[in-house]
Amino acid sequence: MxxxxxxxxxxxxxxxxxxxxxxxxxxxxxxxxxxxxxxxxxxxxxxxxxxxxxxxxxxxxxxxxxxxAWAELSGFFAAADGWVRLHGNYPHHAAVLERSYGIKDRDSLTTVLAGLDAAEIEQEVTAAGGIAAAVRERTAWEAEPQHAARSGHxxxxxxxxxxxxxxxxxxxxxxxxxxxxxxxxxxxxxxxxxxxxxxxxxxxxxxxxxxxxxxxxxxxxxxxxxxxxxxxxxxxxxxxxxxxxxxxxxxxxxxxxxxxxxxxxxxxxxxxxxxxxxxxxxxxxxxxxxxxxxxGPWGSRSGFDSIVQAASGIAVACGSAERPGALPVxxxxxxxxxxxxxxxxxxxxxxxxxxxxxxxxxxxxxxxxxxxxxxxxxxxxxxxxxxxxxxxxxxxxxxxxxxxxxxxIGRDVGSYGASGLDSPPRKGTRDCCAIR
The missing domain is CATH 3.40.50.10540 (Crotonobetainyl-coa:carnitine coa-transferase; domain 1)
Structure with missing residues (x-):
């Protein structure tokens, strides 16, 4: 290297x-x-x-x-007592936010969340099948049961x-x-x-x-x-x-x-x-x-890179006094x-x-x-x-x-969404390897 x-x-x-x-x-x-x-x-x-x-x-x-890279309902949102990070890139996760808060766009969601505590948002969205994490200082994450459960792993x-x-x-x-x-x-x-x-x-x-x-x-x-x-x-x-x-x-x-x-x-x-x-x-x-x-208590919970950053203290470390931040990649x-x-x-x-x-x-x-x-x-x-x-x-x-x-070592991308599971691999290059 x-x-x-x-x-x-x-x-x-x-x-x-x-x-x-x-x-x-x-x-x-x-x-x-x-x-x-x-x-x-x-x-x-x-x-x-x-x-x-x-x-x-x-x-x-x-x-x-x-x-x-990011859908309208993804990203950091100000809560009444701090910040929360949401992930709404997938339609079913965005739908959870729309149903939970009766909103249709980022502006209306911003307004609603500004009156709620970050932990409350995290709990409500997660319970409804969505993806959210309160933005925590590192010391706050270290006090969480999930941190204790995983500390030896x-x-x-x-x-x-x-x-x-x-x-x-x-x-x-x-x-x-x-x-x-x-x-x-x-x-x-x-x-x-x-x-x-x-x-x-x-x-x-x-x-x-x-x-x-x-x-x-x-x-x-x-x-x-x-x-x-x-x-x-x-x-x-x-x-x-x-x-x-x-x-x-x-x-x-x-x-x-x-x-x-x-x-x-x-x-x-x-x-x-x-x-x-x-x-x-x-x-x-x-x-x-x-x-x-x-x-641990979060062991069966869904999550994404950005959400783990928010919960674990990375977002605070990468942010400023005004708002949290994220890793460059x-x-x-x-x-x-x-x-x-x-x-x-x-x-x-x-x-x-x-x-x-x-x-x-x-x-x-x-x-x-x-x-x-x-x-x-x-x-x-x-x-x-x-x-x-x-x-x-x-x-x-x-x-x-x-x-x-x-x-x-890049190669062509195989086709996405083909139906059927029984066709054998196509020989040679994989320029369009459908399974249909």
């Missing part, structure tokens, strides 16, 4: 060290996979690739147009379950190419938003056969899907339907890697909880992502996604079946524990982007932050 520059972002917290640490683990794990498969390749990363990839959504262009917790098959040697003619590094590895992607899809995108761009499953009634935000969809196939499956649920369970049973990013407990009644997956796929590497960890998401990828790669290289649990709160705690970064002006880095396609759509996107023999 290039040693300089030391700082890329303007922030009182050392986001660069968090980001570099996660990518160093990915790089080293990918090298171990290459060694296990007898692939003589050079695997590196760079500051520009890391910085660009941690803001991949912001640098995405679809048909020449950049997506809007690592960012990534690994449970060894036994041996799995050794990776075969790299296919002839592909050993020196990124698509050959994980050739033959099947990944079932049950993730959403940023962190989980970031992990599975990196695996796909290293050659794994990644199939992402989404529910028909809660579609992913399209630009968000495109920004983390390189190299994947995609399908829709309604787990409320017994036949489709059984098909997904069958896919899990055949997978080498399963990555799940739904809130703890959400998939249990579909037979796809952590214990179910361990029983279905004793050979698989299983990675599970949560916002708050899977224990969604660093908790991206660092957690790459940490998952690193552990998955390590398990494959070691021929071990492991269960991995990672939380965004763990990333926040690691970031807050780092010493303050040096007081120097951040360097302006170039943004490495590549031209790929999603079906007929041209995309300008930041690829996953690894270089294989000096080349970037």
């Amino acid at each position: 290039d040693p300089h520059p030391r700082r890329w972002w303007r922030c009182p917290l050392d986001v660069e060290t968090l980001a570099r640490g996660a990518l160093e683990r990915v790089r080293d794990a990918a090298r171990n996979v290459a060694a296990a498969r007898g692939a003589a390749v050079r695997i590196e990363t760079s500051s520009a690739l890391i910085a660009g990839s941690f803001a991949s959504y912001e640098h995405l262009e679809v048909d020449g147009v950049a997506p809007v 690592a960012w990534a917790e690994v449970h060894e379950r036994g041996e799995r098959r050794v990776l075969p040697g790299a296919p002839a003619g592909e050993a020196a190419e990124a698509p050959g590094l994980l050739a033959g590895v099947r990944v079932l992607d049950l993730t959403r938003v940023i962190a989980g899809p970031t992990a599975t995108q990196l695996l796909a761009c290293l050659g794994a056969d990644v199939l992402r499953i989404d529910p028909p009634h809660r579609p992913e935000i399209l630009a968000q899907h495109l920004s983390t969809g390189m190299g994947k196939r995609s399908a829709v499956a309604d787990l409320r339907d017994a036949a489709q649920r059984d098909r997904v369970r069958g896919l899990a049973a055949e997978a080498d890697v399963i990555v799940s990013g739904y809130r703890p407990g959400a998939l249990d009644h579909h037979g796809l909880g952590v214990g179910d997956l361990e029983d279905l796929a004793p050979q698989a590497v299983i990675a599970v992502l949560s916002a708050w960890g899977d224990t 969604q660093a908790l998401d991206h660092a957690s996604g790459h940490l998952i990828a690193a552990h998955v790669l390590s398990a494959l290289a070691d021929a071990r079946a492991r269960t991995l649990r990672v939380s965004l709160l763990g990333a926040a705690e690691n970031l807050l524990a780092l010493p303050a970064p040096p007081a120097q002006e951040p360097a302006a880095l170039p943004v490495p982007r590549i031209q790929v396609r999603a079906g007929e759509r041209p995309l300008l996107a930041v690829p996953p932050p690894l270089l294989v023999d000096g080349a970037m």
Whole structure:
């Protein structure tokens, strides 16, 4: 990795060290996979690739147009006694705010919330199925039961379950190419938003056969899907339907890697909880992502990077006396996604079946524990982007932050929303890998 520059972002917290640490683990794990498969390749990363990839959504262009990062009902709102952060990017979460407060736009919501306490807003919105967090000072978060419940837990917790098959040697003619590094590895992607899809995108761009499953009634935000969809196939499956649920369970049973990013407990009644997956796929590497960890009073609560920042003290640390602030990038998401990828790669290289649990709160705690970064002006880095396609759509996107023999590893995006689960992977490049 290039040693300089030391700082890329303007922030009182050392986001660069968090980001570099996660990518160093990915790089080293990918090298171990290459060694296990007898692939003589050079695997590196760079500051520009890391910085660009941690803001991949912001640098995405679809048909020449950049997506809007935040919806109208997302962001900080002043409460009667402080601040609250809301997440209304998904329509069903925005609908909770509209129903709860009888509002239709940001201005009317601002007016209503100004008369309520932040803790009251957090409780009301969360109870109604929405996403909110009161903005807390660090000392206030440390007094919360959820902090106490998670204080002894690592960012990534690994449970060894036994041996799995050794990776075969790299296919002839592909050993020196990124698509050959994980050739033959099947990944079932049950993730959403940023962190989980970031992990599975990196695996796909290293050659794994990644199939992402989404529910028909809660579609992913399209630009968000495109920004983390390189190299994947995609399908829709309604787990409320017994036949489709059984098909997904069958896919899990055949997978080498399963990555799940739904809130703890959400998939249990579909037979796809952590214990179910361990029983279905004793050979698989299983990675599970949560916002708050899977224990404590918030263990089954949904959350996002921005919401964890608000609750844990990061928003106050990044703000001013007048209002809270945010990290320069969604660093908790991206660092957690790459940490998952690193552990998955390590398990494959070691021929071990492991269960991995990672939380965004763990990333926040690691970031807050780092010493303050040096007081120097951040360097302006170039943004490495590549031209790929999603079906007929041209995309300008930041690829996953690894270089294989000096080349970037981006791939075309598989189609989104295809129906059916039974078609085999398309051979060759994945320019439009529909499952229809």
